[in-house]
Amino acid sequence: MKVLAPGLLTTVQDLGRIGFAKQGVSPSGAMDGNALRAANLLVGNDEDAAGLEITSGGMRLEFRKRALIAICGANFSLAISGVALPSWRAIYVEDGSVVEFDDARRGWRAYFAVAGGIDVPTVMGSRSTYLRAGLGGLEGRPLRAGDQLARGRAGAAAQRAMLDSGQSLGPLPFALTGRVLSNPERLYRSGPIRFIPGPQWDMMDEADRKAFVTETFEISTRSDRMGYRLSGRELRSAKGAELISTAVLTGTVQVPPGGEPIVLLADRQTTGGYPMVAQVIRADLGAVAQLRPGNEIRFTEVTIDAAHEALRYVENVVGELKGAEDRAPSRP
Amino acid sequence: MLQKAIVARECPEVGEKGVSIFERPQMSPLGDCALVIAFGDEIDQAINWRVKASWDRLEAASLPATVEHIPTFTNVTVIYDPLRASYKELVAEIGRVIEALPAQISGTEARTVEIPVCYGGDFGPDLESVAARNDLSPDEVVAIHCESTYPVYMIGFAPGFPYLGGMSERISAPRLDTPREKIPAGSVGIAGRQTGVYPIETPGGWRLIGRTPLRLFDPTRHSPSLLQAGDLVRFTAVSKKEYERTQREEA
Known part of the structure; x- marks a missing residue:
């Protein structure tokens, strides 16, 4: 090719x-x-x-x-x-x-x-x-x-x-x-992106915690395969803590001192020292990856059990393609 | 060539500082596919040794639902496949793997990696400024940099980049006001009270005092990162000639 x-x-x-x-x-x-x-x-x-x-x-x-x-x-x-x-x-x-x-x-x-x-x-x-x-x-x-x-x-x-x-x-x-x-939209979350609170979720004050689940953020133009910066409300209460560097994951939402959250993605670093306020659930990472600069994103909190249930649903959709019998070709 | 750099060495004793090691490791979820096992909440060698000991056990146990174990200063993050085990099941399994860690863990089993460094000159353009800031001669800075044994607390930030503890305050120096756009791989630098080695070419603001011919990161090696969390590092001063010879051997 x-x-x-x-x-x-x-x-x-x-x-x-x-x-x-x-x-x-x-x-x-x-x-x-x-x-x-x-x-x-x-x-x-x-x-x-x-x-x-x-x-x-x-x-x-x-x-x-x-x-x-x-x-x-x-x-x-x-x-x-x-x-x-x-x-x-x-x-x-x-x-x-x-x-x-x-x-x-x-x-x-x-x-x-x-x-x-x-x-x-x-x-x-x-x-x-x-x-x-x-x-x-x-x-x-x-x-x-x-x-x-x-x-x-x-x-x-x-x-x-x-x-x-x-x-x-x-x-x-x-x-x-x-x-x-068929119906590939089943692989993509259509509502707010689901997250589990991160280790520093409680470091934010109540107003910022509430804002995270009620406000709409926008994917900034300074976004790439390393991460998406979210513009909108700045989560200022998350800053100030001296954190010891620890492992970060794909889907980790970090808040640097400026207050602008970042969703870490595939080419992210492996460790980080900023407050980790949320973790996007695995089932919803594809929907996040399909957002482009300028698109809007909202968040909603779920439990770990609900996240695992969502993952099983997505796995079943992909699973429909596993071991599928060859079907006769059709003309366009 | 790798083996040549690794020599057995007695591990230094670490004095009791009354650090806050957690009585029992604390496990908590990190999203729906990972959990964190914390052993303390400060940067300290005794805590990091517990991290290393638990990490070794987890790697050896290789629980079926676990994907990856990532050691850092104070904790181990375990990535798991939720389709193979629930969070609760995994917490119970991991609890069994890491239970009954000895009360005292020391790094006597730690591997020491010797890193040859050609100090000063083109390789260490900031050696003079580090010396001047600390009222030392460049040779004294080199001697102090070479006399410590540095624990590798974790690898992160960039492929193969070691977070080292144990640098003498006598040679500390702030970052450059304006970071360099390109720092060659192998550069040895100082930033504040930290020292480190750049494994790959990258921009950076550390003050450069020398360069090692060893490849800290080589994706073609079985273990691409020369250093692992839990290792000990010693720097040794070498001449430009020795640097070039080792560089040829590494190539």
């Missing part, structure tokens, strides 16, 4: 570099992990195979060989030769096709998977790109125009799907397969 245009930011990601926080290494990985898992499962990969995380529009990718692909996550307008493609569905593409990602109509990051996975070297057990340290992915950097991407060997199911699709191809250079995730 050849990158004709990289768009705003495109990186190779899998589900992250797990187990190295004790050595100071961020997990990285797909910001919306469930979308990458779904894309991988749709094309017959293991759910943790490497794919592309495509932020905002402008990406164009050319296929030198036929492939089975899936694009999940943000609702981009996708097209091959001007003909619209659906997301959350496995698609057979002929060699020479160019897939175009434009105008994210909803969400901010799309996940591209190809049968066989993106083949880059494994670094510390993962193919994820960690931009800050220049680790993993393609030479530790975002993709550029002209980059060639190799892919691994497609599994038997994907090979079969490609063969069937190739035979039933109509006039268009692609064919939709029957492998699809």
Whole structure:
């Protein structure tokens, strides 16, 4: 595959570099992990195979060989030769096709998977790109125009799907397969983002605690894969304490001295010394990752049991794609 | 080459300071996928040794629902998979793993890593200013920096970056007013009462007194970080020639 245009930011990601926080290494990985898992499962990969995380529009990718692909996550307008493609569905593409990602109509990051996975070297057990340290992915950097991407060997199911699709191809250079995730919006929290109070929640005064669950915050333009800064009410009462540095997690809401909360995300540091007032529940991290600068975010408190229940629900949705039988390909 | 840098050494005794070690480790949730086991609430070697001892036990036990154990100054954060165990179940299991830690834990088993440093010159552009601030000669700063044994309390901030304790106040110096945009990997610096080594090239405001040819972080190694929480560090002064030889060996 050849990158004709990289768009705003495109990186190779899998589900992250797990187990190295004790050595100071961020997990990285797909910001919306469930979308990458779904894309991988749709094309017959293991759910943790490497794919592309495509932020905002402008990406164009050319296929030198036929492939089975899936694009999940943000609702981009996708097209091959001007003909619209659906997301959350496995698609057979002929060699020479160019897939175009434009105008994210909803969400901010799309996940591209190809049968066989993106083949880059494994670094510390993962193919994820960690931009800050220049680790993993393609030479530790975002993709550029002209980059060639190799892919691994497609599994038997994907090979079969490609063969069937190739035979039933109509006039268009692609064919939709029957492998699809229905109602993908089930993976995304539609109401306020759920959190569990953090270790320093009670350090805030009552007014700030109340504001956190009633006010609307905005994703600041100074937001990236390391974290989202939230503008709106400043949580001033959280400051002033001398804290000893401790481990922080993806989804930890920290409040630096300025009072502007930060939701830490995939490329965050591993430890921090600012008050940790809240922890976004795992089930809602995908919804947060799909917010773009300027979007609004609200929070609501839940119990650990409720968070685990929400996680089981999301896992069941992704689980619908596991071990799914191949279905007959259909023409677009 | 790594092994060469690691030598066994007697661990220094730590005097009783009456620090507030918790009588029992305190466990509390951190969101829906992690919990924190706290052993005290100040930066202290006796507390950090309990962190290390518990961390070792947790790594050895490798409970099925746990994903990762992260040791820091005063606590261990355990990341777990809630689909495999509930918070309550995990608290009970971890309680069994870390119960009955000895009342006195010392670092006699700790590994000492010797870090060769070429002090001053281009590698340590701030050695003179650190010396001047403390009414010392540059050589005296080097001697003091080399005479202590520094405990690695934790690794964080950047890949392989050690938080070291134990630096003499006689060589302390504030951060630079204007941080440098690029600090080469291996730079050894001082900031306030802390000393440290930059594992990767990064911006930073520490005063640089020298550079080590050792790679503190190398993603191709089995253990990418040279140092681990619980290690002890000694700095030794080496000449430019020795620096270059070790650098070639490391490459």
